[in-house]
Amino acid sequence: MPIRGGLPPRNPRFAGREDLLSDVRGLLGNGPVALLPAPEHQLGGTGRTQLAIEYAYRYADTYDLVWWIPAEQTAGMRASLVGLAQRLGLPEARDINRTLGAVRDALSRGEPYRNWLVVFENANRPEDIKPYLPSGAGHVLVTSRNPRWTSEIAQAVPVPVFDRADSVDFLRRRLPEASVADAERLADRLQDVPMALHQAAAVRVAAGWSTAEYLRRYDQRAAELAFPTPIRVAWGLATDALRAASAPAAQLLELCAFLASAPVSWQLLWAARGRELPEELVPTIRLERRLRAAMRLIGRYGLADLDPSGERLLVHPLIRGMLSQELSSDRHAAQLRAVRGMLASADPGDPDTPTAWPRYAEIVPHLVHSDALGGSSEESRQLVVHCVRYLYASGDYDSSRDLATQAVTRWRETVGEADEQTLLVSFHLANALRAVGRIPDARTLNSQTLRLQREALGGDDETTLATANSVGADLRMQGHFEQARLLDKDNLVRYRRLYGDSYPTALRCANNLAADLRLLGDFRGAKALDEQTLKHRSAVLAESHPEIISSRGALAFDLIGMGDFGGAAEILVLPHTLDADHPMVLLLRRFVALAARRRGLAHARKLAEANVNRFRQRFGDLNVETLGAIVGLANCARADGDLDGAHRLLERVVARYHAVLGDDHPFTLAASANLAGVVRATGRFPEARTIDTEALVGLRRSVGPDHPFTLSCANGMVADLLQTGEGQQAREIAADTLMRSRTVRGPDHPDTAACAWNVALDAGDETAQEQEMTALTKAYGENHPILARAAAGLRLETEIDLPPL
Secondary structure, three states: OOEEEOOOOOOOOOOOOHHHHHHHHHHHOOOOEEEEEOHHHOOOOOOHHHHHHHHHHHOHHHOOEEEEEEOOOHHHHHHHHHHHHHHOOOOOOOOHHHHHHHHHHHHHHOOOOOOEEEEEEOOOOHHHHHHHOOOOOOEEEEEOOOOOOOOOOOEEEEEOOOOHHHHHHHHHHHOOOOOHHHHHHHHHHOOOOHHHHHHHHHHHHHHOOOHHHHHHHHHHHHHHOOOOOHHHHHHHHHHHHHHHHOHHHHHHHHHHHHOOOOOEEHHHHHHHHHOOOOOOOHHHHHOHHHHHHHHHHHHHOOOOEEOOOOOEEEOOHHHHHHHHHHOOHHHHHHHHHHHHHHHHHOOOOOOOOHHHHHHHHHHOOHHHHOOHHHOOOHHHHHHHHHHHHHHHHOOOHHHHHHHHHHHHHHHHHHOOOOOHHHHHHHHHHHHHHHHOOOHHHHHHHHHHHHHHHHHHOOOOOHHHHHHHHHHHHHHHHHOOHHHHHHHHHHHHHHHHHHHOOOOHHHHHHHHHHHHHHHHOOOHHHHHHHHHHHHHHHHHHOOOOOHHHHHHHHHHHHHHHHOOOHHHHHHHOOOOOOOOOOOHHHHHHHHHHHHHHHHOOOOOHHHHHHHHHHHHHHHHOOOOHHHHHHHHHHHHHHHHOOOHHHHHHHHHHHHHHHHHHOOOOOHHHHHHHHHHHHHHHHOOOHHHHHHHHHHHHHHHHHHOOOOOHHHHHHHHHHHHHHHHOOOHHHHHHHHHHHHHHHHHHOOOOOHHHHHHHHHHHHHHOOHHHHHHHHHHHHHHHOOOOHHHHHHHOOOOOOOOOOOOOO
8 A cells, every 4th residue: 555645535426537547647657747727617627636636546556655735825735745754754854945855855766765646736836836846756746727837847738527428427426316318418507517517416415406406496597697607507506505404504604715725624613603703603603513514514515525524624716716706795894804813713822832833734824815914903913923933933934934024014004014013023024034044134124123113112022022132143143242242131131120030031031142152252151141041941841841951052062161071071961852853952962072072082073973964954054053063073073183074074164154154254264263274284384374364363353352263263373373484473472372361261271271382382391391281181181182292292273163153
């Protein structure tokens, strides 16, 4: 049996289409096939979806995998592809685009399944699915209402109406008591249109009409219409019959006119029970059993499809459109308000919690069709904000950005750019923009949003403080660490005054301020904040909570920065309850490898390599945290004597930092300083001097002469100058660097001890060398590999390790 995902139930009364199914089977061997409406039936109703379903079941045994993807809306399509990634055993990246690309590539390679069928249902915009179309030995089948499919994307196959024999067969499967003559009369009047035939058969059974009675009513209804078509007439008869059988069921169907072509659960409809509704509908909505009975009745009259369990209702786009057209303007407005209210009532209210994501996944497809963005109530707008956040939290940054962009555009026009919810969704839009790599746009929007929030809501408003935190992240990303520190310090004072020291958001702000201090080289100040934050979090959170892991990792890096490598290793305990690819776990693993290298342990490089691979799978090669992990791996490679490997890694990292953060960012300059150290180790001293000169000037300008990055770069610059015959300048920089390191890092810090050893070695002072060797042993511990370098009379490097940004 093939693996199946999302495949709708098979239609047990499917009839005909034998030649068409055979044609599709043959064409699929040449590439994707798109099932389109026939030219004379552009609105549809000819059975494209049923044909695709039947194909999937009929030929299922020839495939290893069959996956059905609802593609009318991008968010739903992407969610289905994520499910396919899990089935394929692919690692899920934080950015959903990486996961989707991995799905396409795995299918194209035929790993782990060579023979597969992927069906994109209702893919009405070819450009939306083009990035996800796999190639290879598998097959891609598409259903679409859009006739404009080019041969470059898929082979177009128009799906016509039934031929007469298939129409008769179709009807007699549903109406076994009907004679061939009756079936032919119905088929003739309904012009062999599959949807019209389906509705006619359903109404005949549900209402108990004879063929003659149905045709009489059909002719009467057709005479009343200016432009009668088989589908419109058959639909009108079906809705009339449903209304006569149950007015509440008919009104429930009307609500579906404002929902998307996605399954609607009874729980979602049930959420409308507290809303303003037609009086006769209220009792049906209020009780679950009545509601589900009404859903079954709608299905019996052929106006919607129900899943086998009766849990979900699916209304065809044509029926939704005809329902909407038939409503009076007042009725239209009332039902639209009810649907918007229903969706708002279904809001779980916590988009960051994964247990709430299935409900948001059900709501999101209906936002556009209900025009929830145009709702006048605050609760409708709040639902949109929560959906924006859900899409972001679940990793679908593109969909989050698209929905937030629509909301910002609409709400600036309708409720104003200074409205609280406009500003809130602007904040979430900036997060999404940053996540998709549009960092300058995010920075500009955050700055504008913060200014408006301070003017409209005040500096102490919680949403203002949240945006200020985001602006702090922008400043860190720009390399403006001191500006970020000032902003985050002000935020923390406000949070603590308003909410107390242990309030979760105040603790996150304290975490951010500690990150600023770490980036500025103030590891002692960061350690004091991180210890306090960890204490508060430990009082209320489990040891395996991501925020506990975050605090432990931050504190470990503080200790590494202070030179306490053993102390850092003691608190770097990996959790067993979080996924190995969780962002906090990845950072912790990076620090584990870093502490191991600093302690001179042989397995440090192996740890760093495994961590870099995980970072790349989760975040990609251009993510700043991935690049930080690669810098750590390069330092391990150099410590192992693999200068070629270290050089290759650092060359790529420096180029990527230039592209992602810019030429003057401290991380770009710090990575360049490490690259200079590898170049120097290969004997290319003039080249190393050139790199170090540019890096040292940039670091002094951006983070100052006392920053650990600057001091490490200056220590390397001394070695360059000595080798290029500039001894006097080298000695002056060495003395200045040692003095600053003793002041900033402390006299007992390992890097200070390394600088002191270099000064004694350069001076040829054997007594001083003996003293500094003792200091090195105390700083690094006995048997550390660095002591062997010193004993061999070699200068000591002070590589830069990059903290999280």
